[in-house]
Amino acid sequence: MASTLDLGLCIEDVRIAGHAQPITLRSYRPASDGTVLPVVLYFHGGGFVRGTLDDADIAATTISRDTPAWVVSVGYSLAPAFPFPAAPEDAYRAAQWVVANARAQGADANRIGVAGHDAGGNLATCLAAIARDRGDIAIHAQALLAPLLDPSMTRMADENKVLSPDICASECAQCYRAYLPNASQRLHPYAAPLESRRLAGLPPALIASAQHDLLHIEAEKYAGELIAAGVPTEVTRHVDASHYGLVTDPSALADVVAFFRKRLRDRTDHAQRPGHTRAKPKTHAAH
Template identity: 40%
Template sequence: MTGLHPQTEAVLQLMTAAYPDIGATVTDPAEARRLLARVKQPPAMPLPRVEDRTIPGASPLPVRIYWPRTQSAPHPVIVYFHGGGFVLGSLDTHDGFCRTLAAGVPAIVIAVDYRLAPEHPYPAAVEDARRALDWAHTNAHDLGGDPERLVLAGDSAGANLAAVTCLRVRDQGGPPIAFQLLVYPWLDFLSELPSRHENADGYYLTAAHLDWFQRQYLGNLATAAHPDISPLRAPRLRDLPPAMVLTAEYDPLRDEGEAYSARLAEAGVPTHLYRAEGLFHSFFAMTEFLPGGREAAENICATIRSAVVADPVH
């Protein structure tokens, strides 16, 4: 391992201090969300248009749509699922990274406020992810987007939803997905890979957090090996969209992301793996303050751009 840069160590300590002590002193999900909502976010990158909407249905699904600065429509459309262990996170907690994607690709970004556990356990989030994809495809033209250049993206639990949705669309049919972006993804609820133990404590996301999250999402692990929950355990990964998988060196989820990347490549799926050396889970919340953070964000935007932007010059 490369070791933490002193500035990274300082940011890690600040982020850890601000994060709810979930599973220990804070055991109520609603209280954890209230505490997280009080954390001050970095200043928002200005964009010409940002709009909150609701996807209609029996369970209305809030989304936030970001338009890029460039006028060369139609744009690619990125459907983004936030992280937070299926329990935490919101449109506000991941607003900054969605703005980065909209400006940097450039693309229209649709951030999805999917239902959270334990109030809405599995499969509610998976169902919402599919509804959001279908809505994005149907409404892409009206938004100024290209329905043939849909990207599914997410971080952590949101990356799980992106990966699961790609598998479900392949097996059940649905809108074409041009690319998938999986940022420090949670892909195996039963993982015993080395990073789960090496980075179990001290790097923001802990093994105790993961245990608490999965109990909220599933209740127990009886169904944890199902590909809709642990896509790393899917028996077949052929015929999936091209992918970028980003992992962080000091992350308990690092090895399952890299194992998924390797399996995708072995299955013939064009795959780009990027390990953010010296960084930790959720580092995109403070990208501008972390050595290597901006470089990682630029690499993500460039990779998506090369995959789905008709004219990649930017």
Template identity: 40%
Template sequence: MPLDPRIAAFLDAHAAGPAMQDMPLEDFRAAIEAIVECCAPAAAVPVVKDLSVPGPAGPVPVRLYHPRPGTVLPIVVYFHGGGWMTGSIDHMDPVCRNLAEETEAVVLNTGYRLAPEHPFPAALDDARAVTAWAAANGASFGGDAARLAVAGDSAGANLATVVAALARDTGGPRIAHQLLICPALDTAMDTESYRELADGYGCTHDLMRLCWRTYLGMPEESFRDAPWQAVPMRAPDLTGLPPATVLTMEYDPLRDEGEAYARRLAAAGVPVDVTRCLGLIHCALHIEGVAPRAGRVRELAVGALRSAFALTAVPVSGTAVLQE
């Protein structure tokens, strides 16, 4: 499908300024925060609380959304994108409000530590701490720890899948589902989608190089030495992971690695559904206010989580990429 014309206009409007990878860090972070203005209108969730969850290096800020006070609901621990360098609870607020309301789940919007001030494994350690806390304390905030999902977009999806893998390896907590939107999974950056979409679609090859260098705290020539816990495409064993939903965008350099990871999950016997969203770019989740078609990402995410929480039996694994 051709690029959605409203998204093309959005990209053109931002093309006149400096590329994000060339911005000072504070400007890069401000640019990512500003995308909140492009989101769909935020749902008026009745219970929204800012919390501090104990973490390995101090409190981790979390914003909790409970859409049905007095009802015990499933839990979604959400990790924002932003290349491990940018993004925040406020940046994710409209998306998480809508996710909570439409999924009918308690959502924990997690403000993990960012690089370069805190390179790997700081973000992962915080993500794991919040997930463990959610599982142990669900009853205190109206959450059902037996129906606990991890979710994220881009860098946050990287954290979600590694949290799920380490929960398997360390005896818990039990995770019912992993929702991975535009996941950043591999430092190789050599797929067909990276070659075809290297520039001009918001998320660029050069920007991803910067993000990986900053997160890993190493030059590109050393990427091969990074552990799989940072680069989950290298994980040696995917068996026994929670069922997964992988959403990729047609005009996203990360598209092919997300779909390749889904194929690896299926080959390992993990139930997985993968959808390529046509006509959309990497940040589609955040620009529904610009291009209504981008709302398809939210609809698919909500549908996946509602189905996962309703399941009483393990679904049959699948590998097909559904092109809408």
């Protein structure tokens, strides 16, 4: 484990056992003032085939410092060497590690959020579904930045109608082929959230889309599906942002911080206190 101090954060790398190989987690923890912190698992972008923990640094640092929260950025396995389900299973193992180590980090394992950009947005919401289905980890909030959600690629914007997009349909197709080599996987709810008919019970969501992004339609479509399933959902489109630029966009990150401050606040008097029943979420959605 390597440790550094930066911008008032303790930043450490740790290796854990992943689904198919060891993976690296990067921990961002604010200097302790005695406050018990919420937890956020963060997943970098890169279309499932590339990307590193360094790519997540600005978002992870901002969320950790400004929420404040213990943020764990996940260096999940990449395709094509490690196709589906390696990445979501790595995500689940990271969540288990977080639960086991939260107390030692001055954090609350009963206040966990997930966040991610691009492929990381897919992994964040799919982890929320896996945790819901397996039942041993409770995730209370999800923030998705320009997420990749639709391997069928049937809900992309017209490339001729998006100004200067920085991601193209052919790039997305190559990424999905590498990540989901078997056609049947492209309908799996842990790989294709927009194909899932079981969205009820997922945690409250913030979905941020970018105006100059071919994927903004599928992101907003997913927000609509979550709302229809009774999941409290906020959706924002950032008019001056592009797909890759959204992850460092100050207004988008400010929205993520505000969302986690609201959704992961300490409720030890009732809903999230150990041994107490979690309150049912409200069924209306904020836009």
